[in-house]
Amino acid sequence: MKITNTIKITKLLAILFISVFTFTACSDDDDDDHDHDSEEELITTVNYTLTSGSDVVTLKFSDPDGDGAIEPIYEVSGDLTANSTYTGIIELLNETESPVEDITEEVKEEADEHEFFYTSDVSGLAITKTDVDGNDNPLGIETSVTTGEAGSGTLTIVLKHEPTKPNDGSSSSAGGSTDVEITFDVTIN
Amino acid sequence: MPKQAIVHHLGKVEAYKRFKGFGKLTVQYDFQINRRKEFDLRRGDLKNTPVIDLRLFTTSLQPNLQIDYFDNFKINTGLLVRYQQNDAVSGTGTSPLIPDFDKYDAGMYAIGNYNLNGTTEISAGIRYDFTDINANKEYNVTDWQETYNYDELFPEFESGAIRGTDIPTNPRFTYHNVSASLGLSKKFDNNIQLLANFGLASRVPNPSELFSEGLHHSAARIETGLLTIGKEIANKFILSLEKNSNDFGFAISPYYNQINGFIQLIPVGITTTIRGAFPVWEYNQVAAQIFGVDIDVNKKISKNLSYIASLSLLQGDNLTDDIPLIHMPATNFSNRLFYVNENLNQLKISLSHKTILQQNRFPDYNFFTYNATIQEDVFVDISSTPPTYSLFGLNTSAVFKVFKKGSLKLEFNIENMFNKSYREHLNRLRYFSNDLGRNYNLKLKINY
Numbered sequence: 001m002k003i004t005n006t007i008k009i010t011k012l013l014a015i016l017f018i019s020v021f022t023f024t025a026c027s028d029d030d031d032d033d034h035d036h037d038s039e040e041e042l043i044t045t046v047n048y049t050l051t052s053g054s055d056v057v058t059l060k061f062s063d064p065d066g067d068g069a070i071e072p073i074y075e076v077s078g079d080l081t082a083n084s085t086y087t088g089i090i091e092l093l094n095e096t097e098s099p100v101e102d103i104t105e106e107v108k109e110e111a112d113e114h115e116f117f118y119t120s121d122v123s124g125l126a127i128t129k130t131d132v133d134g135n136d137n138p139l140g141i142e143t144s145v146t147t148g149e150a151g152s153g154t155l156t157i158v159l160k161h162e163p164t165k166p167n168d169g170s171s172s173s174a175g176g177s178t179d180v181e182i183t184f185d186v187t188i189n
Numbered sequence: 190m191p192k193q194a195i196v197h198h199l200g201k202v203e204a205y206k207r208f209k210g211f212g213k214l215t216v217q218y219d220f221q222i223n224r225r226k227e228f229d230l231r232r233g234d235l236k237n238t239p240v241i242d243l244r245l246f247t248t249s250l251q252p253n254l255q256i257d258y259f260d261n262f263k264i265n266t267g268l269l270v271r272y273q274q275n276d277a278v279s280g281t282g283t284s285p286l287i288p289d290f291d292k293y294d295a296g297m298y299a300i301g302n303y304n305l306n307g308t309t310e311i312s313a314g315i316r317y318d319f320t321d322i323n324a325n326k327e328y329n330v331t332d333w334q335e336t337y338n339y340d341e342l343f344p345e346f347e348s349g350a351i352r353g354t355d356i357p358t359n360p361r362f363t364y365h366n367v368s369a370s371l372g373l374s375k376k377f378d379n380n381i382q383l384l385a386n387f388g389l390a391s392r393v394p395n396p397s398e399l400f401s402e403g404l405h406h407s408a409a410r411i412e413t414g415l416l417t418i419g420k421e422i423a424n425k426f427i428l429s430l431e432k433n434s435n436d437f438g439f440a441i442s443p444y445y446n447q448i449n450g451f452i453q454l455i456p457v458g459i460t461t462t463i464r465g466a467f468p469v470w471e472y473n474q475v476a477a478q479i480f481g482v483d484i485d486v487n488k489k490i491s492k493n494l495s496y497i498a499s500l501s502l503l504q505g506d507n508l509t510d511d512i513p514l515i516h517m518p519a520t521n522f523s524n525r526l527f528y529v530n531e532n533l534n535q536l537k538i539s540l541s542h543k544t545i546l547q548q549n550r551f552p553d554y555n556f557f558t559y560n561a562t563i564q565e566d567v568f569v570d571i572s573s574t575p576p577t578y579s580l581f582g583l584n585t586s587a588v589f590k591v592f593k594k595g596s597l598k599l600e601f602n603i604e605n606m607f608n609k610s611y612r613e614h615l616n617r618l619r620y621f622s623n624d625l626g627r628n629y630n631l632k633l634k635i636n637y
Contacts, residue, residue, distance in 0.1 A: 043463050044463075046463070061463065063462065063463055064354070065329055065331065065354040066462075066463075067403055067404060067411070067460075067462055070331055071461070072461055072462070072463065096353065096354065103232070106232045106233035107232070109233065110232060110233070121563075153564075154561065154562060154563075154564060156562050161230045161232075162230055177229075177230050178464050178465060179463075179464060180463055180464065181463075181464055181465035182463065182465075183561035183562045185564075
């Protein structure tokens, strides 16, 4: 009978339909050896080096296991000298990779999508960004730091990914996504 | 640009056979394949690689047999067999949000409904479920050993040598659950009915409660699961008194639920990462009780005009710590007036209102933390709840005949008509912004 044939064909089509999808599920991108990826774009280390002739001060942030249990470490190698001018260079590294991955290179290549923001509550301490991206907007891998009278306080470094450029110089109005936000205790002597 | 690309396949086949005088056998087979890729801002070569790439495959077979051989006794029995696989597809360059796992479920149940006399019915049911979860996850070594002590609690889960800061593990869990229910319904004069029900139910923890670890970007917080979480076992009693007449009805339903091993997510403090500080929320288990009452009233005012009102009261207690239970819905009540005209294109117009009171019963998980930027301790109020709010809405619809035998249903709705600014304490985005404002929507549904 006609009706039985239609039912038979529908049943057959249903079975074929299902088998296509069932086999698609077990496709070639099964990672059977469970070779799990490690975090490839982790920033584990930030080195901010300030140089004024033979006077070198390094501010180092280190969180070797990323978001893992080990707490991050902040190290400031020494005090800054009062009434001086330093040239600053910042370096971002991923030390979970071997060889160590230099993230600063990637930031430089995508300079128009990144910007560093440096702020401090120490009176007289001024930090200016001296490098620019392809559109002549500030970048901040290179900075110039001028110290005033002796004092102590904090120095905060923020890296924004895809901020609005140009902006008024504050990280909050620049928006974008925060990739780095670290605060060091600094002293000027 | 942050975005998601999702492909979802779904298929279902259902067949039945009627056995005259005995009953009906139904078999359903279904499957779903979900491939989810989430993209975020990434640097360099990883620009177009997703941050999350998960493939979830689920398939199940459910035969069910309804037996109506006996006059006053209906039986419903069946099986469930299900397989689920989550695969965190490699190539993303990030640790997967949820680890790879295989999950097997098998269950069987039987429910009976017995008609005692014309007005009384008794129902009883029993169910057994078996669940097996087999996962593969890399833990941070310090977390595995020191933070959670898993090297002493679950040494059998360690599946390989330590690689750098990670240790590969193979957590395996097996659960056996028994659920049961017993119910009674009795009809009285004047369209009044009384229902009483007792239920015993168990819930197995889900993979996020066991394995969550890391920054939840959309909620700006770190969520941590625990391997020591076991199943929830709940005992629930419900009573309901109802009246259903032509032009008036009500339902009063008090309930009491006692839960052993209630799984909750609570804030525990702050952690500092290279991106700054984030609150940390952890899963844990407590003994809890939730009880309350739902009251509904409906009245037909005239041929075309009706009114519905409802009130919900609820209280949740964390019995282990003797404090209110977190994330419990606040007392709320609503009113709705609606006009229906069957003869005028089935025109429906309804005006609705809902008030949610401020939740004043909440656990205090507030804490102090050191803010390095201002070099001061700050108070983090993560527990206080937003104030009472009321929302009003308008819903209208009409049906028109189109294409000879087809119909077009037109719906126009306004949600939050007065554009009220509010925050709902159960919405975890409330820490950052207000909830939705006024929303107009137009729906067209064509049947042909």
